[in-house]
Amino acid sequence: MAIPRNNNKMHSPISKLKLLSIFFVFLFVGSCTKDDPSDPNDTNNINVFNNRQGTGSSANDILSDDTFKSMVIELVYVEGYEPTQTAINNFVSFLTNRIYKPSGITVLKRAIAKLGQETYSIEDIAEIEREEREIYNTNSKIAIWAYFTDGKSDKDTAENVVLGTAYWNTSFVIYEETIRDLSNSSLEPSRSLLESTVINHEFGHILGLTNLGTPMQTEHEDTEHEHHCNVESCLMYWATESKVSLGNMNTVPQLDAQCLADLQANGGK
Ligand SMILES: [Zn+2]
Numbered sequence: 001m002a003i004p005r006n007n008n009k010m011h012s013p014i015s016k017l018k019l020l021s022i023f024f025v026f027l028f029v030g031s032c033t034k035d036d037p038s039d040p041n042d043t044n045n046i047n048v049f050n051n052r053q054g055t056g057s058s059a060n061d062i063l064s065d066d067t068f069k070s071m072v073i074e075l076v077y078v079e080g081y082e083p084t085q086t087a088i089n090n091f092v093s094f095l096t097n098r099i100y101k102p103s104g105i106t107v108l109k110r111a112i113a114k115l116g117q118e119t120y121s122i123e124d125i126a127e128i129e130r131e132e133r134e135i136y137n138t139n140s141k142i143a144i145w146a147y148f149t150d151g152k153s154d155k156d157t158a159e160n161v162v163l164g165t166a167y168w169n170t171s172f173v174i175y176e177e178t179i180r181d182l183s184n185s186s187l188e189p190s191r192s193l194l195e196s197t198v199i200n201h202e203f204g205h206i207l208g209l210t211n212l213g214t215p216m217q218t219e220h221e222d223t224e225h226e227h228h229c230n231v232e233s234c235l236m237y238w239a240t241e242s243k244v245s246l247g248n249m250n251t252v253p254q255l256d257a258q259c260l261a262d263l264q265a266n267g268g269k
């Protein structure tokens, strides 16, 4: 997910208001290729490869309880960039409302030391996961890696700022430092609102939306922004135009009826 930014660096509150009131943009999903099982760095645990598949490919495993009865979310943040508890609670509520995991959803949170890079490529982010991730799928429990980083995405441009990316079947990154730069001032959304929006949007891709592993029940993929919904009010819309300042927004966008129907047809609630 990305948000456009003003060319003149947002020095004045006016330009910031303009920025936040005009566009709210979501970017595409991951650019990480699948890991090769012959990778010599990973020979001691074959199970890691079940968690290094394409984004959306485990949608049915996550949505249904056919194979996996419970979920564990390994939530790791760079020291100083912990997400709000409100956003974590909102994420668990979002999951509880959409997926069948009768044996529960558990969040295991921990910090790692700052790496201190100014920018990270998605390959850098994947490498951090390879180093730090401790929990992988077991027979009945599916594992998710949620990483909150310092620094910026190397995809940030003068026009767009990347706030999060889903890059494997059970992995996503949130650019927490960027979120903090764009939240909690008087003309900006609250941090927990922005965090929740980005987390839920990225996880929507992991759930196979839109047309990304969860088959569409009706035609609603945005023809100009692949794997996004063409309903403007939907969580999975690539951009939400707003006539009012985001600072006045107080709810996280929801999935529209067509995205919900897709998830239900693929084993979800
Ligand atoms: Zn997206």
Ligand SMILES: [Zn+2]
Binding pocket: 229, 230, 231, 234, 235, 236, 237, 255, 256, 257, 258, 259, 260
């Ligand atoms: Zn939708």
